[in-house]
Every structure is written in structure tokens, then in C-alpha cells.
Amino acid sequence: MGRDYIPDHMGIEMTRVCPTPNCGGWVVPDDNRFPGGYDEGTGLIHVRCPRCTSSGLIAPDGPQLVFRLAYQYVFAFGAASDSVTVTVTLHTQRLFAWSGFAPELLARHAAEWVMLRGRGEKVIALALDQPQFPDFFEYVRMHLVPTTVPNGSLPH
Numbered sequence: 546m547g548r549d550y551i552p553d554h555m556g557i558e559m560t561r562v563c564p565t566p567n568c569g570g571w572v573v574p575d576d577n578r579f580p581g582g583y584d585e586g587t588g589l590i591h592v593r594c595p596r597c598t599s600s601g602l603i604a605p606d607g608p609q610l611v612f613r614l615a616y617q618y619v620f621a622f623g624a625a626s627d628s629v630t631v632t633v634t635l636h637t638q639r640l641f642a643w644s645g646f647a648p649e650l651l652a653r654h655a656a657e658w659v660m661l662r663g664r665g666e667k668v669i670a671l672a673l674d675q676p677q678f679p680d681f682f683e684y685v686r687m688h689l690v691p692t693t694v695p696n697g698s699l700p701h
């Protein structure tokens with residue numbers, strides 16, 4: 546029935562830039578295990594980057610916020626077999642103030658990014674002393690805030 550594997554009905558950018566720093570590739574559905582990359586069991590799409598071979602997951606409907614407590618946001622993906630907890634402190638918000646993202650949106654982007662890079666992380670704190678921080682910061686700066694993307698840097 547011609548399923549659209551990467552829908553854009555969320556109004557969110559569903560064509561994903563590879564999460565690997567400095568790769569600049571775009572992920573594509575990975576149909577090695579599932580047709581079109583879509584795993585009906587989990588409701589998630591397996592994707593890979595043809596350029597650097599990074600592989601990860603995309604939730605067609607995006608991350609669903611299931612729980613929030615103070616600075617912690619818990620997102621479920623697909624059939625809710627996967628969840629990611631993101632901590633966005635006030636300090637984090639200041640670090641990303643230039644992006645214009647509200648805390649929840651920042652957390653949502655972080656949760657998507659964690660799934661996209663496919664390392665199975667369940668918890669991420671957006672803090673300077675965390676190993677993931679530089680990569681995520683770069684990802685936001687390069688790919689999520691349109692005004693900072695230099696003209697002509699995107700592949701055609």
C-alpha cells in the first residue's frame with residue numbers, strides 16, 4: 546500500500562541528518578532486516594547512514610512525552626518498547642538559549658538524536674560534563690537551527 550516510511554506530517558523535519566559529527570550524510574531506511582527498515586514489532590524505522598555506516602532508529606510519529614518531573618523528560622518511541630530520559634537543567638537551557646528551543650523541545654530533539662545514533666542510551670543529561678554533550682551541541686548548531694546552517698552546505 547505504499548507506506549511512506551519517512552512521513553512529515555508532524556511538521557517536524559523527518560529527513561534526518563546523520564548524527565555522526567562532521568559526517569554530513571543523510572540517513573536512509575535500512576532494509577537489511579526489515580522491508581523499508583520498518584519493524585512492525587517496535588513500530589520503529591531502522592535507518593543507516595550510507596556515508597559513515599552509522600545506524601539507528603526513527604519513530605515515525607516522533608518521541609511521545611510520557612512523563613515529566615522537574616528537569617527530566619521521559620519520551621517513548623514507537624510501540625513504547627523504548628524510552629529515553631533527558632535531563633534539561635536551567636544551566637542547559639542557558640547553554641542552548643541561542644537556539645530558541647523551549648526546554649521540552651530541546652529534550653525532544655535530544656531524545657530523537659539518541660535514538661538516531663543507535664547506541665542504546667536510555668538516559669542523557671544535557672550537561673557540559675557529559676560525554677555526549679559536544680556531539681549533541683554540534684548537531685543542534687549545525688542541523689537543527691536553520692539560521693546557523695551556512696548556505697550551500699546541504700547535499701542535493
Ligand SMILES: [Zn+2]
Nearest residue numbers: 563568594597
Ligand atoms: Zn554518517
